[in-house]
Amino acid sequence: MSKKIILCILIILTIFLVSSCKDDTEQEKNGNINTDADKSTNNNTPKEVIMEDWYFFRTYDGGIYGNDKRPVKINPVSEKAAFVCADSLCMHEEDCPFFECMDSYVIDNYVFYVKASPRRFEDTRGAASRDLCVYDMLNNSIRLLAEYEDQLYILSGTGNYLYYCIEEYNESYSSSIKYLIYRANAKTGNIMQIGEYIDIYPNIYTITNDKIYWWKPDVDNENIIYYTTDLDIKNETTIGLHENNTVFMLGKHDNGYIYYTDWDSEKLNQLSGYEYDYAWRNQKLYRIPLNSSGKAEPEIITESIINFVPCGDKIYYTVLEETPEVVKYNGVQTYNWSGGKIYVMDSDGTDQKLLCETEYVFSDIFGYASLGRMMEVKTINGVDYLGLSFYIAREYMFLNYGPSPDTLIINASTGEYTVVSVPE
Numbered sequence: 001m002s003k004k005i006i007l008c009i010l011i012i013l014t015i016f017l018v019s020s021c022k023d024d025t026e027q028e029k030n031g032n033i034n035t036d037a038d039k040s041t042n043n044n045t046p047k048e049v050i051m052e053d054w055y056f057f058r059t060y061d062g063g064i065y066g067n068d069k070r071p072v073k074i075n076p077v078s079e080k081a082a083f084v085c086a087d088s089l090c091m092h093e094e095d096c097p098f099f100e101c102m103d104s105y106v107i108d109n110y111v112f113y114v115k116a117s118p119r120r121f122e123d124t125r126g127a128a129s130r131d132l133c134v135y136d137m138l139n140n141s142i143r144l145l146a147e148y149e150d151q152l153y154i155l156s157g158t159g160n161y162l163y164y165c166i167e168e169y170n171e172s173y174s175s176s177i178k179y180l181i182y183r184a185n186a187k188t189g190n191i192m193q194i195g196e197y198i199d200i201y202p203n204i205y206t207i208t209n210d211k212i213y214w215w216k217p218d219v220d221n222e223n224i225i226y227y228t229t230d231l232d233i234k235n236e237t238t239i240g241l242h243e244n245n246t247v248f249m250l251g252k253h254d255n256g257y258i259y260y261t262d263w264d265s266e267k268l269n270q271l272s273g274y275e276y277d278y279a280w281r282n283q284k285l286y287r288i289p290l291n292s293s294g295k296a297e298p299e300i301i302t303e304s305i306i307n308f309v310p311c312g313d314k315i316y317y318t319v320l321e322e323t324p325e326v327v328k329y330n331g332v333q334t335y336n337w338s339g340g341k342i343y344v345m346d347s348d349g350t351d352q353k354l355l356c357e358t359e360y361v362f363s364d365i366f367g368y369a370s371l372g373r374m375m376e377v378k379t380i381n382g383v384d385y386l387g388l389s390f391y392i393a394r395e396y397m398f399l400n401y402g403p404s405p406d407t408l409i410i411n412a413s414t415g416e417y418t419v420v421s422v423p424e
Contacts, residue, residue: 050108051137056376056387057084057106060422062363062403070098071111074420076378076385076409081420084111086140092423097142102130107157110186111135112164114152132164134186143189153179158207160186161231165202181233195233205260206253207231213239213258213290226258226288226296240288240296254310255347257287261305281306281320281337285349301349306338307362311377311384313347316355316412318362318375327361329393329401336361342386342410356415363389363403374403377412384412 055073060083070092071084083092090096097115098104104113112134130152132145151167165179179202181195195202205213211228218225226240242262252259261283271279285305286298301315308317324335340360345352363374374389388408396402410417 049138052106052108053378054380056378056407056409057104057111058387058389058407059101059104060405062389062405062407062422069101069103070096071101071104071106071113072422074387074407074409076387076411076420077380079409079418079420081407082423084135084137086137097133097135103152103154105154105157105162107162107186108159109136109138110160111137112154112157112162112184112186114154132184134162134184134189136186145184145189146191155181155202156204156207156212158231162186163204163207163212165197183231205258208253208290211290213253215242237293239290239292240298242286242298252308252310253290255313256290257310257347258290259285259287259301259308259310259315261285261308277335278320278324285315285317287347301347302345302352307375309375309377309386310347311379314344314384314412315347316342316344316375316377316384316386319343329391329399332400334361334391334401338362342388344412355412356410356417358408358410358417360388360390360408363391386410386412 051073054077055075058072058074059069060072061068072081073084074081083090083096083098085092085096085098087096093099098113100116102114102116104111106112112132114130114132116130130148132148132152133142134145135142148166153165153167155163155165157163162184163181164184165181168178168180176199179197179200180193181197181202182191182193184191200216203215205215205226207213210231212231212233213226213228215224215226217223224242225238226242227236227238229236240258263280263283268276268279282303283305284303285301285308287301288296288298302317304320306318306320308315318338318341320337321339324337325339327334327336340358340362342355342358343352344355376387378385378387386409388410389403390406390408391401392404393400394402394404405422407420408417409420
């Protein structure tokens, strides 16, 4: 073999290696998935990537009430975080399309988000105008879906669809509020109004099996009714009733059940100070079958729950300590209500055991439909990973402490944990 041929082969090989390293570097820089499960299958057919299945998504400042709500993605396997915005030239500051993000919700490979409009329109109530946008994470493209001058609340989502409502005051009745319910399609950009509620906020627990699961107070405001509709908010069917007037803090579903916690608002109104704070976190965990009909009686799974997340036949949760440890942030006293402990049990409440004990004080400002959820779980390659928010000393709302921008990741198979920091 001549020297020229050998030299050409070496040059080609060098170019290939440099290109491969560059690709890997760009993937790591952009926070892309980098695990064996993302590679081609044995028949060389690329596996479909669903970003929602691989990442925890949070706001940059870690909370649901903070000022910086740019969405961030955390890979629990690689233990790395990156901005959702994948533009390599973006500095993720004023020039970033997410810079004035007010709320966001991830469905499959799409991020629906609400941002303050550059129009800065102000109506009679002083509410800033809002733009509803959708970001395609795989194609790095953004679409403006709609512009509103009233308050917008994200409710839930499924497939390519986002359900949200617009709060509109009824001109005929100054004290009446109308909630107009819309459905937006991430792929086509189409938006359709599919219903409205008057003076009753549309509470969606979940959307599954082509049904929307809701809850609302009865006409006497004494009990809570669980019901389902189809995806067009038609064919309402009652599936359960929770007696007593309680306020529901968490509602989630898995393994064929709706799971929820509650606390008695009437009892809380009689308390104050430490007693109020303790009772507010001392909740019971219930479940109702998704396919029940009529007035199914809720089943109590366990008590003294602060936070929880179901995953298949397991439930991960935190428990209220009998005597919580006192902690102070910049001289302000609070309590480590759960003792930094995570427990796991079977979905029927049996086999309760400690998963791990950490040195962190978990956030118990409960998350809602959008980003900022305080406790989540992802199953990747057969392993459950928990993502939790925890408190640190910082200026947050009117307090001297609040949720950390960083995320605590726990491997449920080993009980080992680590903290993943937000990107710089």
